[in-house]
Amino acid sequence: MLLFISLFTIVISCVLLVFNWKINKNALFLSCFFIILSIYGMAHYFTVYYKDPFWLAVFYNHFTPLMLLLGPLLLFYVRGTLTDTDKLSRSDLLHFIPGFVHFVGIVPYLFMPFQYKLKIAAAIINDIDVIPDLDLNIFFSTIFSFSFRPVLLLLYIFYCIYLLWKFMPLVSQNKLIPGRQSFIAYRWLIVLITSLTIIVLNFMIVTYNSLSLKPSVGLQNTYFIHNVSALAYCIMTFSLLLFPNILYGIPKRVLAESVEKEVKDNIKKSVKSQKKAQNDTDPFEDLSEKIAKYLEQEKPFLNPDFSISDIYIHFKVPKNHISYCVNTIMGTRFSKMKSELRVRHAIELLQSGLSNSLTIEAIGQRSGFRTRSHFYAAFKEETGISPTEYITNQHSVLN
Known part of the structure; x- marks a missing residue:
């Protein structure tokens, strides 16, 4: 199940990235976060469950620097959503230092022959207890690497929780932020961070037992922990499908300085009835x-x-x-709105009698459609009949 969820999450994340990064670049941080988390899930699956040297050699140790990017990506997404911005400062580059150092540390391993990696994978499959002795990073021991990654991510989670607590009153009281959308986005951020906290804490329990005792013992009787983590993982992934509005973030209406001052003055002077009316109005x-x-x-x-x-x-x-x-x-959706406007314009052209001097294809082009087929499909979807049938009906009425 872990492999299926990981692959499904990667697909969803790629779709999210392709269709949303131009609209809200915070989707880039969220997509990369889910992709890396899914890669880690796949690496765990091939290490613990799927006894295949090839796939274990592909996933083992190669992607570990990416795990240190989970915290920064989470921070950038949560902070960007709360502040309605996707800008990064120069100081934000400091968050990438642990991942970069870890990457440098495994460069020698990356360039080792694949046959050598297959031998390591075979040794792990034969006896998983050899993992703590495999020092494949020139800077850190395996024990330190396994311990540092979840601890660092947990620190980022705590900071994101602090940001949620800090911004909650600012978001809820800001009249330039739509109340319903802020509620949806805030609920999503809470679900995301709560689910991730459960996954990280469960992983820390398994890691502690594995390193303090030995991996074979630490992984014993972890069925419940893995099921809880899988449930939290599913909640995060399927929330993207069930609540697409979360991708709009928490938009804050930007007004001209004079207009914003006037809005704030009106809010201060308003009575209770006026306040209620303002609360019901989307900014x-x-x-x-x-x-x-x-x-x-x-x-x-x-x-x-x-x-x-x-x-x-x-x-x-x-x-x-x-x-x-x-x-x-x-x-509505932008694509549907655009199609409706074009069809409405085409109908105006047809009613004006241009069909007597122009071809249907020309009318479609004048209405913004690239091809005759697109024009026909959109016209029939909106009106239930084709442009030709519409012209015929129009002539029938006139005659």
């Missing part, structure tokens, strides 16, 4: 209205290359803000 509604007005007046969707980035560039706001407005407030 991104005005941006959503501006987007709708921009689409109606400027008609950027008539450009075949029109994308969500064009809206982001026009309004000069973060992409995840635009995605939040479209998906949550406007209640």
Whole structure:
């Protein structure tokens, strides 16, 4: 089951990365975090359960530097979500030092012949108790490496918990942050950190027993621990599928300084009834209205290359803000909204009588569709009939 969950998580993480990193770059940190965690799960599977020298030789020790990046990636994601930013400072590079040092330490092992690694893998399969004696890092012993990785990750988890505690009142009281979205994102961060804490603590228990006694003894009777870890692992992974809104983060509406001052003054002067009205109003509604007005007046969707980035560039706001407005407030997907606008424009052209002088393909192109097939498919999806049938029905009505 561990192998299946790990492979499934890698697939989900890659999909998340491809479709979301341009909109919210914090998805890059989250995707890399899950991919590395899954690689570690696969390495554990091939070490403990699957007795195959080849796969064990592939996964054993090669990816250990990546495990030291789990903490920094978690921190960058949690901090970026809470502050609605994906920027890293120069000081953030310090977080990569442990992973870099560990990588340098295993460089000699990386360049060893694969046959030598197969012998090591075979020795582990024959007797797992040899692992503590395999010093394959020129800087650290195996015992130190196994102990340091979970302890370091746990320290990052504690710091992320501190950030959640620190930012909770700031997020809940900020009138420029949508309340429902902040609740969803905060709940997700709590689920993520809680699940990860369970996994790390369980791993530390197994590691302590393995190193204080010996691996064969430490891994005995760990069925319950592994099941609890697997459950926590599943919760993290499937939360991405069940609650896609978590990927929008916690967007904070950015206003001009004068407008923001006016909003804050109004909040201070408001009575209880006014406060309730403000709490019920999403701070991104005005941006959503501006987007709708921009689409109606400027008609950027008539450009075949029109994308969500064009809206982001026009309004000069973060992409995840635009995605939040479209998906949550406007209640649709960007691709569907774009298709609906283009079909609506095509209908206006057909009603104006242009079908008498232009081909259907030309009308589709004037409406933003690249090809005739895309135009037909979108038109039928929105109206239930093809453009040709629409023209026929129109002529029937006129006659």
